[in-house]
Amino acid sequence: MRALAALLAAVLVATPALAGPVELVDQPVDDDGVITLGELFHGAGDASDVRAGTRSGASAVLDAAQVQALARRHGLQWANATGVRRIIVRSGGSGAAPATATRGAATVEVLTYARSLAAGDVVQPEDVIWTEVQAHLAPSGAPDDAEDVIGLSARRPLRSGAVVRGSDLSEPQVIARGDLIEVVYRSGGISLSLRARAMANATRGETFNAQNIESGRTIQVVAAEPGRALAAVSAR
Numbered sequence: 001m002r003a004l005a006a007l008l009a010a011v012l013v014a015t016p017a018l019a020g021p022v023e024l025v026d027q028p029v030d031d032d033g034v035i036t037l038g039e040l041f042h043g044a045g046d047a048s049d050v051r052a053g054t055r056s057g058a059s060a061v062l063d064a065a066q067v068q069a070l071a072r073r074h075g076l077q078w079a080n081a082t083g084v085r086r087i088i089v090r091s092g093g094s095g096a097a098p099a100t101a102t103r104g105a106a107t108v109e110v111l112t113y114a115r116s117l118a119a120g121d122v123v124q125p126e127d128v129i130w131t132e133v134q135a136h137l138a139p140s141g142a143p144d145d146a147e148d149v150i151g152l153s154a155r156r157p158l159r160s161g162a163v164v165r166g167s168d169l170s171e172p173q174v175i176a177r178g179d180l181i182e183v184v185y186r187s188g189g190i191s192l193s194l195r196a197r198a199m200a201n202a203t204r205g206e207t208f209n210a211q212n213i214e215s216g217r218t219i220q221v222v223a224a225e226p227g228r229a230l231a232a233v234s235a236r
Contacts, residue, residue, distance in 0.1 A: 031092035059130035171203035
């Protein structure tokens with residue numbers, strides 16, 4: 001009996017306490033650069049000190065699915081009923097990009113690149129952070145939500161620390177000039193396909209020319225996904 005009791009005690013110590021369902025904090029903040037589950041969720045209990053990420057600037061962007069999986073491993077059940085994709089954690093006391101006065105100069109929070117990106121790189125959650133800059137350095141029309149830029153592709157090399165501008169980014173390229181692609185034509189329930197060679201680079205939804213492999217004719221198509229396009233007529 002003593003051996004069984006000792007075994008049960010060891011199992012209980014090694015297993016994280018089940019805190020049950022938890023809710024995401026509306027506007028999570030962090031004070032020391034180490035983001036914990038306790039800062040992300042109400043009622044995290046024994047899992048409060050579990051590290052969920054780090055923050056090096058004015059804010060950090062976390063992938064919600066990864067946070068949900070981490071929480072589950074530590075006994076926290078977050079349903080994410082609203083379908084949150086990214087979690088933005090700001091420095092303690094910071095607001096939602098307000099203007100402030102610093103040494104007589106107004107400052108605002110803007111999205112900046114956390115690392116340098118090469119042309120064609122796709123922006124990931126950890127690639128952008130909120131940074132406080134003087135108001136006159138903030139470009140007009142700059143993205144005010146990380147969701148607006150995550151998943152887009154760099155048009156040109158971008159350096160770490162630079163302010164994110166809408167002109168920096170575009171939809172990711174899905175077809176490259178010279179690619180062999182399948183072109184699908186749909187009309188009135190009829191679907192036909194043919195092989196063609198792309199004559200230009202294209203992002204998803206972009207119209208470009210392709211050459212029919214069999215006939216040699218040039219046709220206009222719309223990029224749908226890697227290796228696949230829709231005939232321009234059927235894409236309308």
